[in-house]
Amino acid sequence: MFKRILVTMxxxxxxxxxxxxxxxxxxxxxxxxxxxxxxxxxxxxVGGEGINIDALRESMQKSxxxxxxxxxxxxxxxxxxxxxxxxxFSAVIGTVSDEIIxxxxxxxxxxxxxxxxxxxxxxxxxxxxxxxxxxxxxxxPILLFRSKQDD
Numbered sequence: 001m002f003k004r005i006l007v008t009m010x011x012x013x014x015x016x017x018x019x020x021x022x023x024x025x026x027x028x029x030x031x032x033x034x035x036x037x038x039x040x041x042x043x044x045x046v047g048g049e050g051i052n053i054d055a056l057r058e059s060m061q062k063s064x065x066x067x068x069x070x071x072x073x074x075x076x077x078x079x080x081x082x083x084x085x086x087x088x089f090s091a092v093i094g095t096v097s098d099e100i101i102x103x104x105x106x107x108x109x110x111x112x113x114x115x116x117x118x119x120x121x122x123x124x125x126x127x128x129x130x131x132x133x134x135x136x137x138x139x140x141p142i143l144l145f146r147s148k149q150d151d
Contacts, residue, residue, distance in 0.1 A: 002026075002141075006034045006109040008100055008130070009071050013147040014115030019071055021145055022113040026080045033082045034107055035071045037064050038099045041090040061088070097133035104140055113143045
């Protein structure tokens, strides 16, 4: 039985599906739900002259907070105890998956729920897979969801 379910959230179809399923599971298990969104400013800060990094950060933060708020509202409508967490980092070393795993450990998650795009071949090699990295690096049970059509 799962008592603490951590679900990762971005604005993709697969993440929305994972959130929906995590809410259902948390409700059935009477578990706490933690909705996590990770922003790596380093990947967005690469640019040329004229880019206002502070404005970019502020915009990304507002967007992430809005996404988390809407996600938490969905869970709360289903009477699921919910908390949300925005993880912000600016690191060349380290990955989104490392941040997810670290947060899951600190929060003592009994399950991690992630949406995955199901990329194969060159797309997977080039774009990588956060879900795959989390799966390889953690001992916490993971539940992966893939939408019928990739984003």
